[in-house]
Amino acid sequence: MINACVIGWPIAHSRSPLIHGYWLKQYGIDGSYTRRPVEPASLAAFLADLPQSGLAGCNVTLPHKEAVFGLVTPADASTKRLGAVNTLFLRDGHALGTNTDGEGFINSLQSSVPGFNITNERAMVLGAGGASLAVVNAILEQGASEVVVANRTLEKAEQLRQRFGPKVLPLVWDEAGDQLTECGLLVNTTSLGMKGQPEVGLNMSRLPAEAIVTDIVYTPLRTKFLVDATARGNRTVDGLGMLLHQAVRGFSLWFGVTPQVTDELHDLVARDIDPDYKR
């Protein structure tokens, strides 16, 4: 039997067990995937014990992604650049950390928008928090010419430029609408638009009609940001696809099967978010 889990603090909200549990059943694998609450003070001990714990690895969620990076060996250059880990796996009795959020973001776009390509295009990312790091890194790895990062706290957007280089253009939040011209991709990575939060409230009138608009917020599934973009004719992609696609590589590393993100899985998780969801 192969065991994996997700660690975080708190962890009760995580939908990862629903996703991995679906795949374990789908592929007939003798395995388990559970939630494990790990408080910050216990994180180092959890990681030290991981090779002997009987786990093949785990996902890492808030608030541990950056702390885990400092405590394990990064598995690849992209994770090193990012400074945050969301997936741990064992090799030769040693814990390695990687990050699948960026590929989850890109693979979600590619599966929703056939032919999606932002090479040599300008993108705008709203927000400069933890999720923005992975999104900005992934957009740059796809060869975008520049990524404008608009954030309420400008210093955090400036830190992204220090981390990723001069293709990142920090912008004050109030100027975001004016800078949308020539953007091929617009992404909301702020927590605005989540249930109980204020709306993004961006004036999109300068956004080209061909631009793709995506929100990584997935509660609700269709945020007002996406509804507004659809109403003005832009193609939109919701945030649930990123959540599903980021899970693929971890499952493959622990359980040895590369799983498919199917419509059935999408709808299962969508109904968990919104019981009235209909395709």
Ligand SMILES: NC(=O)c1ccc[n+]([C@@H]2O[C@H](COP(=O)([O-])OP(=O)(O)OC[C@H]3O[C@@H](n4cnc5c(N)ncnc54)[C@H](OP(=O)(O)O)[C@@H]3O)[C@@H](O)[C@H]2O)c1
């Ligand atoms: N789809 C997925 O797989 C996925 C993955 C990860 C995260 N997410 C979602 O992404 C969102 C952000 O997560 P995170 O971990 O990056 O959070 P975070 O690190 O706390 O960052 C929050 C971001 O939102 C901005 N913000 C918050 N309130 C604001 C306000 N009133 N006005 C303007 N900006 C505001 C913050 O700006 P300041 O810097 O100025 O505070 C910051 O840029 C959450 O909704 C999360 O659920 C989705």
